[in-house]
Amino acid sequence: MKIFSLIVLLVANGALFGQEYVRALKTNPNLARENNLQRKSALNSLDSTFLYIFESLPLANAWDDFSTDKFQSYDPDYAGAGVTSEWFYRLMDATNTDPQDPTLIFCDSAHSNTVTYFIEEGVPVDTAITYDFTQILVWVNDLDNYPVTGGLRTFYEECYVLVDSLIDGVLDLDRDTIWYNTLPGPAFVQDSAHVFTKVVSDNKTLWIDKNAYHNYTFAVNPWSLGVATFDGVDQNGMPYDFGDFDSQDVADYLTSRPIDLSGADPGDMVFLDFIFQPKGFGNMPEDNDSLLVDFLDPITGEWVPAAWHAIASEVGENVWDTAHIAVSPGLFVDDFQFRIKNYATLSGALDHWHVDYVSVEIAVEAEISSFNDVAIMYPLNTILKDYTSVPWDHYKANTTGNEHMLTDIEMLVYNCTSTGTNFTNGEWQSMYDGFLQGGSPFNIPSTASPSVNFDVGITTCTFDGASDYSYDQALAVDQAAFDLKFHFNSAAGPDKNVYKQNDTTQFVQDFRNYYAYDDGTPEAAYGVDGVGSLLAYKFEAYQPGELTGILMNFVPSVTDVSDEVFLLTVWADNAGVPGEIIYQDDYFESHSPIYSGSIEGFKYYTFTRDLYLVDGYLPVDEIFYVGWQNISDQSLNIGLDWNIDNSDKVFRNTSGEWLNSSFDMSLMIRPVFSTALDYTLSNPRENSAEVNPINIYPNPTSDLVNISGLPENSLISIYDMSGRLVKSVVNESQLTLEDVVSGVYLVNITNEQSETIYSSRIIKN
Numbered sequence: 174m175k176i177f178s179l180i181v182l183l184v185a186n187g188a189l190f191g192q193e194y195v196r197a198l199k200t201n202p203n204l205a206r207e208n209n210l211q212r213k214s215a216l217n218s219l220d221s222t223f224l225y226i227f228e229s230l231p232l233a234n235a236w237d238d239f240s241t242d243k244f245q246s247y248d249p250d251y252a253g254a255g256v257t258s259e260w261f262y263r264l265m266d267a268t269n270t271d272p273q274d275p276t277l278i279f280c281d282s283a284h285s286n287t288v289t290y291f292i293e294e295g296v297p298v299d300t301a302i303t304y305d306f307t308q309i310l311v312w313v314n315d316l317d318n319y320p321v322t323g324g325l326r327t328f329y330e331e332c333y334v335l336v337d338s339l340i341d342g343v344l345d346l347d348r349d350t351i352w353y354n355t356l357p358g359p360a361f362v363q364d365s366a367h368v369f370t371k372v373v374s375d376n377k378t379l380w381i382d383k384n385a386y387h388n389y390t391f392a393v394n395p396w397s398l399g400v401a402t403f404d405g406v407d408q409n410g411m412p413y414d415f416g417d418f419d420s421q422d423v424a425d426y427l428t429s430r431p432i433d434l435s436g437a438d439p440g441d442m443v444f445l446d447f448i449f450q451p452k453g454f455g456n457m458p459e460d461n462d463s464l465l466v467d468f469l470d471p472i473t474g475e476w477v478p479a480a481w482h483a484i485a486s487e488v489g490e491n492v493w494d495t496a497h498i499a500v501s502p503g504l505f506v507d508d509f510q511f512r513i514k515n516y517a518t519l520s521g522a523l524d525h526w527h528v529d530y531v532s533v534e535i536a537v538e539a540e541i542s543s544f545n546d547v548a549i550m551y552p553l554n555t556i557l558k559d560y561t562s563v564p565w566d567h568y569k570a571n572t573t574g575n576e577h578m579l580t581d582i583e584m585l586v587y588n589c590t591s592t593g594t595n596f597t598n599g600e601w602q603s604m605y606d607g608f609l610q611g612g613s614p615f616n617i618p619s620t621a622s623p624s625v626n627f628d629v630g631i632t633t634c635t636f637d638g639a640s641d642y643s644y645d646q647a648l649a650v651d652q653a654a655f656d657l658k659f660h661f662n663s664a665a666g667p668d669k670n671v672y673k674q675n676d677t678t679q680f681v682q683d684f685r686n687y688y689a690y691d692d693g694t695p696e697a698a699y700g701v702d703g704v705g706s707l708l709a710y711k712f713e714a715y716q717p718g719e720l721t722g723i724l725m726n727f728v729p730s731v732t733d734v735s736d737e738v739f740l741l742t743v744w745a746d747n748a749g750v751p752g753e754i755i756y757q758d759d760y761f762e763s764h765s766p767i768y769s770g771s772i773e774g775f776k777y778y779t780f781t782r783d784l785y786l787v788d789g790y791l792p793v794d795e796i797f798y799v800g801w802q803n804i805s806d807q808s809l810n811i812g813l814d815w816n817i818d819n820s821d822k823v824f825r826n827t828s829g830e831w832l833n834s835s836f837d838m839s840l841m842i843r844p845v846f847s848t849a850l851d852y853t854l855s856n857p858r859e860n861s862a863e864v865n866p867i868n869i870y871p872n873p874t875s876d877l878v879n880i881s882g883l884p885e886n887s888l889i890s891i892y893d894m895s896g897r898l899v900k901s902v903v904n905e906s907q908l909t910l911e912d913v914v915s916g917v918y919l920v921n922i923t924n925e926q927s928e929t930i931y932s933s934r935i936i937k938n
Contacts, residue, residue: 192706192827194808195836196698196730197456198522201386201410219261219316219366223249227373227381229431229507234376236532238548239399240675243379244387245430246938248871249369254911256371261321263364265312269323275363278332279311284353284360285329289337306331316366332360373430377915377938383408384425385513385528389552390694390816392453392527393491394631396587397548397675400527401427403464403515404455414519418731421461424517427528431508434500437535443500445511446541447531450493451485454696454815455525458485462517462524466498469510476512483526497541500533509533521731530589543591545668547627548675550585551816553659554692555682556638561692561817563715565653565684566848571716574643582638584617584659584678588627594669595619596626599661603642603682606932607892607919610655611642617661634661644682651849653684654932656919679917681934687724687843688712690822691814695841698730699834700808701825708811709744709751709798709831710842711822719790719847723799724775726812726841727766734809738763739801741778746796750831751824755793756785757802764801766809774812775843790847798824799844812841869920873936876911884924891935892919910937 225245237243250256262272264279273279285306291299306329314323332354338345354360385401392400403425406412414420437443445466451458466479481498488494500509511533517524530544555561556579568577582601588594599617603610617636619626626632644655658679670676701708723741740758744751758764762781768774780791803809815838823834867882880889883906891900893916902908910918915937922931 192703193701193825193834193836194699195813195838196700196808196810198695198698199412199520199729199731199733201404201406201522219319219321219368221251222319222366222368223247223251224319224368224370225373225381226370227430229433230376230379231433232436232533232535235379235429235432235534236530236672237379237401238397238530238546238672238675239387239401239528240397240548240672241399242387242873242936242938243377244383245373245378245381246871246873246875247383248874250875250877251369253371253876256369258367258369261314261316261366261368263314263316264361265314265323267310267312267325269312269314272365273311273363277330277363278354279309279328279330279361280332280353280359281326281328281361284334285331287335287337289339292338292340294341304329305335311361313361316364319368321366321368326361328361379430379531380427381430382426382428385427386425388694390692390814391455391525391696392450392529394493394587395450395527395550396448396493396529396544396589397546397550397672398552398678399675400450400453400529401513401531402453402455403427403513403517403524403526403528405517405519405521405523410522412520412522418518418520420519421517422519423514424519424524426512426514428512429510429533431510432533433507434505434509434533435507437502437505439502439505441502441505442536442539443505443533444536444541445479445496445498445500445531445533447496447513448493448529448544449483449488449496450491450527450529451483451488452490452525453527456523457490458515458517458524458526460484460486462515464513464515464526464528466496467512467514468500468504469512471504471506471508479511485526495541499539544589544671545591546671546675547586547588547590547594547596547669548672549659549661549678550587550631552678552680553582553584553657554680554817555579556582556642556657557682558639559713560688560690562683562685562687562689562843564686564688564718564846564848565651566686567715567718567846568644568684569646569648572646574646575639577715578639578643580637580639581635582659584634584636584661586627586632586634586661588629588632590629590669593628594626596670597662599659599676601636601657601659603644604656604658604919605645605648605653606921606929607890607898610645613642615641617659619661644684650929652686655682655684656680656934657682686848687845688714689843690817690819690839691812691841691843692816692839693841694814694816695726695728695812696815697813697838698728698808698810699813699836699838699840700810701803701827702806702808703827704803704806706803706806707742707751707800707824707826708803708809709742709800709824709826710840711746711751711796711798711824712844713796714793714846715795717792717794719787719792720780721790721845721847722777722779724777724843724845726775727768728774728810728812729768730810732807734807735766735768737807737809738765738804739809740764740804741780742799742801743791743793744798744800745794746798751798751800751826755797756780756782756791758782760804763804766811775841777845793844797844799842800824814839814841867922867931869933869935873938874910875938876909878908878910878935880906880908880922883922884930886925887930888923888927890921890923892921910935913937
């Protein structure tokens with residue numbers, strides 16, 4: 174059951190139990206992304222800018238429970254539908270109508286004149302500057318900012334200064350010339366900027382920035398699927414101020430699109446409502462940190478603070494509280510905007526706030542009422558008994574199927590209505606390549622207390638797993654990915670379950686070539702300190718096998734330990750604790766933590782000592798332990814997953830005795846087995862040098878989808894989540910989803926032999 178109550182002793186920005194540490198992240202690797210925008214002009218920063226203009230949302234769309242992604246995507250498609258463009262020129266004629274000839278070079282009066290020096294008896298007595306050239310009025314635009322503005326300037330085509338001397342009344346005929354028509358210099362030359370504009374007129378998005386982190390893992394006991402998290406790192410997961418540990422200021426913004434409030438009468442009451450939680454699975458904000466709200470003044474265009482703020486210590490660690498903020502009638506306009514922001518330490522992923530159930534609405538009374546919703550709290554991530562992922566070869570060859578499935582699947586549901594609520598049965602299903610599997614969908618019975626299905630607060634909805642379903646072991650593939658979806662149905666009126674999209678959760682059960690306990694998302698950094706200290710992680714494989722290496726996700730914390738070294742170690746089992754060492758690096762071929770700075774940031778660590786290997790692989794029995802021995806006294810900061818508890822499999826040894834971890838968590842360590850796949854997790858080992866990995870991008874997409882690495886004569890099929898074929902093309906590296914409704918779809922690619930060579934999900938915005 175995933176109901177958490179965390180009590181930790183905070184020591185020096187970490188928690189200390191014996192000699193194991195949990196520390197806050199310095200960056201957020203789940204947000205890492207590349208900036209694909211490039212400047213085309215060497216003279217201005219506006220060229221190739223992609224601008225988004227947002228039409229106002231209807232008031233009915235001004236809400237978000239964060240179960241889906243309502244953040245505007247900024248992936249510029251210069252040839253996309255609805256995109257217009259305009260050219261702007263630096264130099265225009267006097268009426269700002271026609272651009273100047275691009276071959277012309279202009280100078281201002283300071284660099285286009287004649288200077289005459291008057292000299293009497295060898296002493297300069299006067300200086301005269303004359304402007305003998307033809308003046309031209311030129312409109313000059315500033316191409317570094319948008320909207321583009323400019324003004325008239327007086328220029329000359331002659332970009333030089335003539336220097337004369339009048340000596341005792343006699344003109345010196347040898348003029349000096351100072352030229353300015355070479356670049357770089359003070360000369361004005363033509364430049365242009367091509368600006369692209371997309372008008373966002375749909376009602377699918379609410380937020381125009383991505384500083385706040387949309388996620389499903391950082392909040393404790395959330396009221397629904399998904400929250401927006403505020404901390405001290407930017408939208409790329411990097412600290413706003415990387416070097417200054419004391420730097421503190423406004424960090425993340427969550428800024429709304431314009432919202433049409435013009436339909437509200439001056440006598441109406443309009444409120445901005447949301448719930449919020451300090452800390453969660455992150456870092457507790459201090460008293461000099463806060464959560465705040467601004468409203469946009471429609472007259473001045475300035476952001477004005479609302480009469481509301483939150484201090485974490487006044488709310489309580491991991492407590493959900495409610496914001497109910499009145500909107501002044503002066504803001505009842507058709508382009509009303511608000512933003513939520515946090516004041517935080519800017520040097521890392523610190524000072525966390527989590528926000529949910531944001532809405533702007535006309536209220537019938539001043540006091541806030543119930544949010545009137547019932548929602549799944551956490552996404553499910555596995556229906557395997559012990560793991561989130563296992564090697565496909567191991568599952569299909571050494572199990573009866575059901576023995577490794579969860580007998581009881583548990584789904585936590587939160588009821589934030591004022592009374593208990595009844596619901597009918599739900600259902601869950603498994604799909605492979607777009608087709609329903611194993612007789613699904615299956616029933617999710619309505620979980621009942623004596624009188625209602627869902628009491629106010631948290632209910633654990635438990636339903637059958639293993640007796641209904643096991644994954645199809647007959648699939649003749651090297652890896653497999655199954656799409657699972659779970660949904661409960663409402664029997665109550667809409668006032669008891671306002672938001673329907675959070676009644677469904679789905680995930681992909683991956684079978685590749687590694688064992689994994691974690692959900693792929695680190696919320697903190699873990700390690701043990703002390704010279705020679707040991708960390709071991711227990712695995713019980715479905716069969717004996719051969720390890721090729723270890724995947725590990727090290728994460729940066731406040732102290733950078735990437736220059737430290739450790740001895741990668743594997744132990745055999747000794748009655749439930751690590752026993753004999755069956756592999757260990759030596760000091761001359763040790764390893765160091767590698768920070769990936771990316772989503773799914775696992776790095777592959779190979780075995781370096783042939784002494785322990787057989788044909789290049791490390792033989793292991795069903796039970797083995799993976800970890801390392803510290804060389805220095807530094808804690809090495811492996812990624813920690815707070816959402817899945819495998820603490821009974823985490824062992825530390827700092828004084829000759831193996832002890833389990835004191836923290837309820839999983840580590841981001843995944844042993845890789847020798848199977849039909851190579852260690853890259855995607856290519857058949859025997860053909861790995863010949864196979865180009867297939868990549869589909871962008872994902873999510875609003876229209877065009879690009880496919881790279883596509884073999885000849887490939888069939889690309891798009892299925893909806895019910896298994897219905899919605900699009901099919903042959904040998905196309907680009908296809909459009911413009912005519913497909915928004916949602917999650919399955920992409921299946923087969924080769925000439927009708928064999929599946931790629932399958933994945935894609936989201937259509």
